[in-house]
Amino acid sequence: MRRDVFQAIADPTRRAIIALIALQSLTPNTIAENFNTSRQSISKHLRILTECELVHQEQQGREIYYSLKIEKMKEIDAWLEQYRKIWETRFNQLENVLSTIKKQAK
Amino acid sequence: MRRDVFQAIADPTRRAIIALIALQSLTPNTIAENFNTSRQSISKHLRILTECELVHQEQQGREIYYSLKIEKMKEIDAWLEQYRKIWETRFNQLENVLSTIKKQAK
DNA sequence: ATTTTGCGCAACCAAAAAGTTGCATATATA
């Protein structure tokens, strides 16, 4: 059972859940109301998100509030960093080319 | 058949392929040499990456060179942006709290 | 011209994932 952040965000429903609980804690039922799927399937997605340590649970009476562990999202950001470097370099190279052309035009 | 960038990067082999061809174009055979899986399975991953428009193919005789379309990676970056805003805001809030504590300490 | 090489594609298979159904458990409420 692969269980990492990349796997977690691969599913569109999970990305939508992430977006929902990014700013406020919500219960499974409330989350499920936003989708046209069953509570149980949302529950399953929440379990996966929990296993990936992407969400935090807080029991309050018989309700469980789920919220996003935003720090975990930084893992994706960190992975992306290497590619960000590449596209920035390419952009700079393009800039150099453009400025060279400019100079030659004078 | 869902086919988006998030689905593409969900598989560790595909992430490794992306890393491999990020800086230089490679043929399927060369890519496959870096893994202990068959050429065909790599070929299949390349097809998925192509369908997601994450890679670019360039035929050269009977060889096909694959390279990363780095711009596509920016889609992930764009998606991440909304969460980056959140964690930066939270950091600033923490900063405010800390500076308030500092002031009170004086 | 024949053989080898690089590749994609389709068919198949096993494993995993997504969703459903049914239940158990704990907390509220009447």
Add this chain to the structure above:
DNA sequence: TATATATGCAACTTTTTGGTTGCGCAAAAT
């Protein structure tokens, strides 16, 4: 106390995915 509500969990089904095998085709090498 009996009932309703919120939830997790396990079993089952269907769909998707990753991988293999076996082709066919075109380009290179012999």
